[in-house]
Amino acid sequence: MSAHPGLAYPCLDTPRERAVGYDAVMETELAPARTGGRLVELGPGLALPGFTLTLSPNEEAFGEEEEADFVYKVLSGAVRTTRLLSDGRRQIGAFYLPGDVFGLEFGPVHRFSAEAVTQTDVAIVRRSAVERAAERDPAIARQLWTLASHELADLQDHMLLLGRKNASERVASFLLKLSRRAHSRVIELPMSRCDMADHLGLTLETVSRTMSQMARSHAIDLPNARRVVVHDLEALAA
Amino acid sequence: MSAHPGLAYPCLDTPRERAVGYDAVMETELAPARTGGRLVELGPGLALPGFTLTLSPNEEAFGEEEEADFVYKVLSGAVRTTRLLSDGRRQIGAFYLPGDVFGLEFGPVHRFSAEAVTQTDVAIVRRSAVERAAERDPAIARQLWTLASHELADLQDHMLLLGRKNASERVASFLLKLSRRAHSRVIELPMSRCDMADHLGLTLETVSRTMSQMARSHAIDLPNARRVVVHDLEALAA
DNA sequence: CATCGGCCTTGAGTCAGATCAAGCCCCTCG
DNA sequence: CGAGGGGCTTGATCTGACTCAAGGCCGATG
Known part of the structure; x- marks a missing residue:
C-alpha cells in the first residue's frame, strides 16, 4: 500500500513513464x-x-x-x-x-x-x-453488465457533447453532471483546467474563460479555482 | 418482412416518426x-x-x-x-x-x-x-463480452477523434477505417456527406471540401461522390 | 517571510471550420 | 427528353475557439 512518488509533468507533456509498484x-x-x-x-x-x-x-x-x-x-x-x-x-x-x-x-x-x-x-x-x-x-454477471451499461451510456452522451456542443454547453454539461453526482450545488473540482479541457475537447484557456463568463453572468460562483457553486446552469446550458 | 416506406426528410430535419411494422x-x-x-x-x-x-x-x-x-x-x-x-x-x-x-x-x-x-x-x-x-x-457469455468489447474500443477511438483531431484527420481516419474494414482500397460509401459529417462532428460542407482537397492532392480518387479510392491516406493523416 | 513553481486568468490576434448562398450533377419520373 | 429535386460542390464571409503571451494567485519550501 505504499504511495509511489507522482511523476510531475506539465499539462501536455506526452509519454509518461509507467509507475511501478x-x-x-x-x-x-x-x-x-x-x-x-x-x-x-x-x-x-x-x-x-x-x-x-x-x-x-x-x-x-x-x-x-x-x-x-x-x-x-x-x-x-x-x-x-x-x-x-x-x-x-x-x-x-x-x-x-x-x-x-x-x-x-x-x-x-x-x-x-x-x-x-x-x-x-x-x-x-x-x-x-x-x-x-x-x-x-x-x-453477478448481470451486475457486471449493469456496470458496463452505465459506462457505455456515459460514453454515448460524451460523444454527443464532443461532436455537437459548443464550449459553454460542454462546460455546463460537465458541471451539471458533477453537481448531480455530488447531490449538491457546491462542487469540489479534483481536476485541473487542463484535465477538464482534455475531457471536453477544448483548451484550458477556453475552459477558464467560459467559467469566468458563467461567474460574471451569475450562473455559477467561483469562490476559488477548484470550487464551483451552481446557481442557474440549466438556463445557461439552454 | 415487408418493407415500409422510408420517411423522406432533409439532412437535419429533427424528430423522426417511429417506423412501424x-x-x-x-x-x-x-x-x-x-x-x-x-x-x-x-x-x-x-x-x-x-x-x-x-x-x-x-x-x-x-x-x-x-x-x-x-x-x-x-x-x-x-x-x-x-x-x-x-x-x-x-x-x-x-x-x-x-x-x-x-x-x-x-x-x-x-x-x-x-x-x-x-x-x-x-x-x-x-x-x-x-x-x-x-x-x-x-x-456464449464471453462471446457477448467480446462483441461489447469491440463496440467500446470503437467508441473510445471515436472520442479521441471528436475531441482532438482536425477535419482532415477525421475524414482520413474514417476513410482508412472503412478501407481496412472492406479489405480494399476502393470504398463504396453507403452514407451521405451529411451522415459522415454528423458522425465526424463536422458540417457536410467541410466533409465535402476536405475530400475534394484530398482528391486534388492525389491522396484519394473520387470517381463519383459515393466511391473513394484510397491512395496515400496514411501520409495525409500524419 | 521571501522565493519559487504550478496553475489559473485575461488580453490580443489569428485561423479552422461554420454559415450563408449559389450553382451543378445526376437520377427519377412524367 | 425535359423538369424537378435531392445530394454534392464551391465560393465568400464570419466567428468561436485556438494560439501566443503576459501577469496574478497561492501553496509549498527553505
Missing part, C-alpha cells in the same frame, strides 16, 4: 489471508476479495495496452482514463470518483491508461476472480 | 417454426433462432428510449445509430455494415436510435433468448 501488490494479492485482504464491493451485492492501494497524483493505475488483470474501485480521490495521440494530444475519456468502478475490460488488455488525478485510494480485485464469480452466478 | 415481426417471431425462422449467427459459434427484416432508407430499427427487446445483425446495407439534441443537432455514434451486430444493450431500453442508411436487411434475435443462452453457457 505492482509486483508487490500482485504478490500480496495472491496470499490475501496473510497480508490484509478485504472484501471489495464492486456493485450492490457483488463483493469479492481484494486489496487497497494508494496512488499519488498522476501515478498510473494501469497503462494503455497493459494486460487487464485487475478491476478497480475508487475509495477516495479521483482517477482519469486517457488516450494519447502520438503527438501528445490527449483525450480524457472519463473521471472516476469515490464509489466508481473502472478498469472493467472485456478484452485481454486495457485500451486506455488510468491515472490518479489527486492522491487516491483504490481497491483492486483480480479480474479472474470477477470472471469466475460471474460464471458461477448469473446475478 | 414491429407487431407483425414480433408475432411471427413467437411462432418461428411456422413462419420461416432461421438461425442467426451473432458471433463465431453463437447462433440463435431469429428472423430477417428489410428496412427502407431512413427507416428506424428502434428508437431512443424504446425497450431493447431485440439484438440485430446487418445482412446487407448499412445502419447508423444516432442521438439527437433537442434543437436537432445530431450525433451518429457508429455505422454498422454487413456482418456487424448492433442493438446489444445492457440496460432495459435503447440509449440511441438505429436507422437504415440505405435499404437494409437485418436479422433479429430476441434479447431474452440471447440472455438465456448466455446464462446456460459461459462461452
